[in-house]
Amino acid sequence: MRTASGAQLDFGRLALLALMLGVGWYFWDSPALWPMKVLVVMMHESGHALAALLVGGSVERIHLAADESGSCLSRLPPGTLGQIAVYSGGYLGSAVAGAGLLLATFRFRLRRWVLGTASVWLTVMGVLYAGDSFTLFFCVGTAVVLGLGAKFLPDGVVDALNLFIAAFTALYALFDLRSDLWDSTVRARSDAALLADLTYVPAVVWAGLWSLLAIGLLAVAAYMSMHAKPRGMQMPSVTARTRRV
Structure with a gap:
């Protein structure tokens, strides 16, 4: 399949993405994936934190818990729009992280930069905003693991790891939104519920909107x-032409 720009569908990448999604789905309840789930929760809380900073607020502290819950406590300036942005930042932040990992790994070939950047991000968030020892330990410990992976793992393994993190992040974001859409007990204490109290728009509407945005972003x-862009024709060097003459 070729796009209007000439990019061709890479079936190898597509098969690998499908495999990673399948592995994440099948082993969703496996204890081996617990660190991945807590990592995505950190992405969610980082989305709240970034949104708070962008609207002129400040981040007090972030808490992660072993039961895969989390919270971001921040101070916000007066205004409804800022609160809407911050409450929405968690779900959309997870989707943006998954989309960014896909693009950085396969579109831009930033293999080791992806893991290195994630390592720096976790270190900064842990040192600056960790509100308890578990959060600090998880952030710094995971940062060390990712940093070592960026330094020593082979290129193919780095690609596979990045893609799995991206696929798992996408799955987690969508599963999280599914809970808010269909589980009334979860929805009653979710970010969607906070927005419903603020705007009088039902929580299920906010969750549906976030789902559409997340799915659209991840699909794009x-x-x-x-789709890989074909390599264009390259002119031979001047020295090569001279030798042929």
């Missing part, structure tokens, strides 16, 4: 990542 990123 996956589409772009699975």
